[in-house]
Amino acid sequence: MPRTLPRRLVDNATLKSLGPGLITGAADDDPSGIATYSQAGAQLGFNALWTLVLTYPFMVGIQLVSARIGRVTGVGLAANIRRAYPPWLLYAVVALLLAANVINIAADIAAMGEALRLVTGFGSAHVYAVGFGLLCLLLQVALPYAAYVRYLKWLTLALLSYVATAFAVHLDWAEVLARTVWPHLRFTRDSVALVVAVFGTTISPYLFFWQASQEVEEIRSAPQARALRTRPPDAARQLARIKTDTLTGMGFSNLVAFFIMLTTAATLGAHGITDIVSSSQAAAALRPLAGDFAFLAFALGIVGTGMLAVPVLAGSAAYAVTESFHWRNGMDLKLMEARRFYAIVALATLGGALLDFAPIDPIAALVLSAQINGVIAVPIMIVMMLLAHNRKIMGSYTLSLRHTVVGWCGIAVMLAAAVAMLLPA
Template identity: 60%
Template sequence: MNDTNSKKNHHVGVRKRLRQLGPGLITGAADDDPSGIATYSQAGAQFGFSMLWTVVFTLPLMAAIQIVSARIGYVTRRGLAANIKASFPRWVVLAVVGMLLVANTLNLSADIAAMAEALRLLVGGSAHVYAVTFGLLCLVLQIFLPYQTYVRWLKWLTLALLAYVAVVFTLHLDWWQVAREVVRPRLSAGHEVLLMVVAVFGTTISPYLFFWQAAQEMEDTHANEHVPHTPAEVRHHLRRIKADTIVGMTFSNLIAFFIILSTAATLHAAGVTDIQTSAQAAEALRPLAGDLTFVLFTLGIVGTGLLAVPVLAGSAAYAVAEAAGWQGSLSLRLDKGEGRGFYGVIAAATVGGVILCFTPTDPVKELFWSAVLNGVIAVPIMAVMMLLASRRDTMGDHVIGARLRWLGWIATAVMAVTVVAMFATI
């Protein structure tokens, strides 16, 4: 009887902990979008195991900066753009939101194009038709699904990333060699290497993730306004944010590690080094690793795209709405005339991304350069976030502690140094 009760309590405890995972898990999973998959695939194909260190190195830095953004959203009950608008000159918020909007629209286009091409590889048909279908599907779900239902669906979509764990276990790897390359990568200091490092850093520590997670913490806080925010409760929630974010970022970087690992062990080992789209990576894997690996890799692209596209459009909408002073929330009801500007930005970003799929722009360049652009614009946004999180007039008694402040500024400095080194070697 005691064993039965113990097992029941254990299952209840596990379910409770899983329910507490939310913004951090979704944000981390959305980081491994199709453009991210393309960047990680190119890193593995071009440099082999020697690029594995990048996702190990960025994990604590990524977790720290995401915890900072989440704390800002929870403590202030406002998104990042609203806080920047309240604390900095108008040109700062316009510059930050403008850069985010450009980067997100490019990223959206690259992701939708990759999803469409992946589905075409699986079942045939027209990639353009699939691009329109994916765009409309993401748009309709975001506008008409209630917020809590929508978030539950996003949580389930994070499971699509497990396809890349499965891919690795279909291969035969020398794990000692993998460990040696992580600790002592064999890389020369050249422009191509630095460009790839900026792309990997940019797709791992992406600005849209900062805005999304801060907004989701704000959404969750507003959804529970009836709960009194006592000091003890705030401390408890900040611990939950920390745990949720660490789990989400670890999951994100673990998947990135597996993507680099699988393409390094197959494509790089076979001399296939020019892989710059996720669909191209999937197609190249088929003759080298078999149909099962190809199918898993391709389904992962579609699943992660369905997760990432709404996050990209949503983060842009939160930022624009806050900068313009509009209502901005996924809980708003469009059928009641609420959030027209907010949902208008979601529609414009998504439709803009779909339209770019029909232009002569090179999807290969879109994928890679959107990651590089994210790396470049992340630097000023991270600096602004760190200033906000350290200001008592913004955070009250909940300014970030010394350890988080150090990690956050180290992350900002690392991104800045890498970007400067990339431009210096052109």
């Protein structure tokens, strides 16, 4: 009996249905995102927690749209934009996405290197950063798609370190619940900027491209799978799987972000440490306040989430560029079968690693990346919603009224955030 239990757990239909949505959601809690959530928790305390409750339905809504487009059409988001819109729009969006992703990779790899240096107590953060970049690239090139996805699924467990960290500190759960439901906010420019940053970090364009392309990879990797436009017999089951996968993945993402905010609010913010500019700084500041366990869990979580997020950032850029020019792509292909795809993955990953050696302020780089993501998220979301209602693209699988309302409400929230971000001081 004990020998059969693990197999039964693995064969559970719900667990097997988790894939693109789970990985996408987990990748959203990358080291640069951790820095944003830490700063929000440290500066606004428990009053920042409501933002993650608000963004959850909008995050689910837009990621469902991206996954649906990929599964219905059998091609990624950039390929569908190429089919329906003029080339200048596609190239502008992809160029901005590529720039934002490379800067984001640089920030994430730098945080990973610094976190490992903090844990080991010796070595160069720059050397560690290059090592992490090379390791991420090697795994993407060397592993076949099925094995690579299993590796990414296991890496999502790294995020549980932030849940464990929260339970390692003293918390007044009644106050936590009260502030989540009824926050006490003073709407200063700094507090609004932080709320905008949380929105931009939670709903990011690279996640749209990644999840749509991963649905395409799922079709390619299963011999009997077909794009839903062809009306395969399992269409209803696939749409239900996408819904379960996305609800779970985005829920996991926001739950982890919630605990990051919670931990930093109860420790750093409560002790007046509010100037948090990186995830590794947040980890180091936790040590004297919450002990070695909290420090190690937080720091090692940065490494784990970075190993998950960097391939997603590089991969989403590679999918977007190769789909734009109709080049072969996919992690199910070998290196020589998709040379341009893997070349872009390599350039984005190693370019980000080498950017850490440039005389660029890493905090300024993070701000620039967030600004680019915040600006391009809105037009991409609008295009996605229009694609999802285009019968020439989606056939009979256009969006329902409920998904339409949620999607456009999410766009309104992100537009308001982008406008607030761009307003002069």
